[in-house]
Amino acid sequence: MAGIYLHIPFCKQACFYCDFHFSVSLKNKEALLKSLETELILRKDYLQNSPIETIYFGGGTPSLLTADEILRLFEVVSKNYHLNTEIEFTLEANPDDLTAQKVKELSKTPINRFSIGIQSFFEDDLKFMNRVHTASEADSSVKRVQDAGFDNITIDLIYGIPKMSAEKWKANLHQSFDLKVPNLSCYALTVEEKTALHHFIKTNKYPTVSDELAYKHFQILVDQTAQHNFIQYELSNFGKEGYFSKHNISYWMGKSYLGIGPSAHSYNGYSRSWNIANNPKYIKSLTLNELPITTEILTKTNLFNEYLMTGLRTIFGVSVLVVENRFGLEFKNHLLKQVEKHQQLQHAEIKDHTIYITLKGRFLTDTILADLFFE
Ligand code: SF4
Known part of the structure; x- marks a missing residue:
């Protein structure tokens, strides 16, 4: 059993805390899609015909793709890989992309799980992090996805934001409980080098991020999720029975996975490899049918x-x-x-x-x- 991850390296704007690989320019989108297709074909033997249990479109912001573009990539996967009869197919999505029309179109694709980047239901937190969506979009996007018939939904939330009170963090969690979201991925705000957040803190424009506050919020998180019958199946993941992330669990159980796209990592039990984290170089290499990969044999x-x-x-x-x-x-x-x-x-x-x-x-x-x- 194995999984496939596709990295979609585009975002509308850069969140201040983010150190993932993405570009805010979409001008290479079509060339990149072609390169993803080429990489999928060139690496079709990597998983040695193991049945694929999970497909995960992550990023970046995969919800910037149209339903047709997602279908196009899915077709290449299904033609070249051995898919299990039941697969978990997750799309990471940002709330502002999940308009009624978009959700309607996405419901015609094989996607059966949404991972929505909410981060906070409060406007000031979203502004602090330079998220592109609003608090009202955070709430309405979940409802729209549910109204379209999807129940396997996870949302991301961030705690430990400077000056975030315990009450506000609890309110974020309670809004998730009220929305009946069956899986939560909750992360402490971390300050990565070379991010805008790092720069703002260094130049005293932003207050520092405190471990004590994060610890306090983590305790609230563990306590509140347990009271609402969530199981903490991983340090940062809390789910209701039947809604745990199969894709992430397969990473944690050491199953093989193939990562397609710039910066994506792959693992096959004895080696780890990663693609170049640069869109133009990735595209150029794939145009020549060459894989821009570095491999490390694991000891x-x-x-x-x-x-x-x-x-x-x-x-x-x-x-x-x-x-x-x-x-x-x-x-x-x-x-x-x-x-x-x-x-x-x-x-x-x-x-x-x-x-x-x-x-x-x-x-x-x-x-x-x-x-x-x-x-
Ligand atoms: S949307 Fe996600 S990947 Fe894009 S900048 Fe924000 S956190 Fe990073």
Whole structure:
């Protein structure tokens, strides 16, 4: 089983915090679509005919594509890959793109899951982050997608925004609960180098982002989602039973995936590769039928660390038996020795030969992981 990710590297405007690969100029859109088609064909053997369970259009802003353009890419996928009878097909969409007409057109495509970039239901937060949509579009876009018959919806929300009160964060969560969205992806605002946010903070135009505030909001998030019967199946993902992201779970379970488009990453169990993060260079290379890819063969240590990194962020945990079978006694002994301190601090626990991060340790997952990695 495997998944396909297509990166659509265009946005209407740059959000201040974003360090993803995208361009705000759409002038190369047609050439890029042709290049995506070429890459899909050139790399059709990468997944060795494994049945495709999930297709994910991410970005950038894939909802800038028309329904016909999405169908066109889907046709190339279905002609060249072995699709499972039931696939999860997700489209990342920005609220301002989801007009009634657009949603109507999208409902005629095989898309069956929407990931809507809400981030906040408050106008001032959206302005602070330079999001292109309004608070009213945030709310109405979800309703429009639901009215068109889609129930598998996830929304992104951002917490830890400077000066965001606990009440405001709760109000964001409660608006999501009221809208009956069955999956939430919630991330702390982070300041990445070379972003406008980084520059504004450095030049004192914006207040700093605080870890304490993010921690406070994270606790509210865990508490409120649990009260509304959401399961925290990954550090940042909260879903109702039956609505977990199959695509993301397959990443975390170490399944193979093919990433198409500029900056997209791929993984096949023993190597990781990534495409050039530059639209004109990507297009030029594909026009010559050449793949602009860098590949890294993963060592046993890389694979072990990756298994910890993905497993410990999820409710599935890390199996000590899998570690012993896949990586050997040296790795197993290292893991058990390193995890002891975190068990004593009640940040981690072992049940039925599986290591889990406890509720108390969850916000510290990255620190715990750094301790458990094999150098
Ligand atoms: S819409 Fe998404 S990809 Fe585009 S700039 Fe904003 S956060 Fe980044």
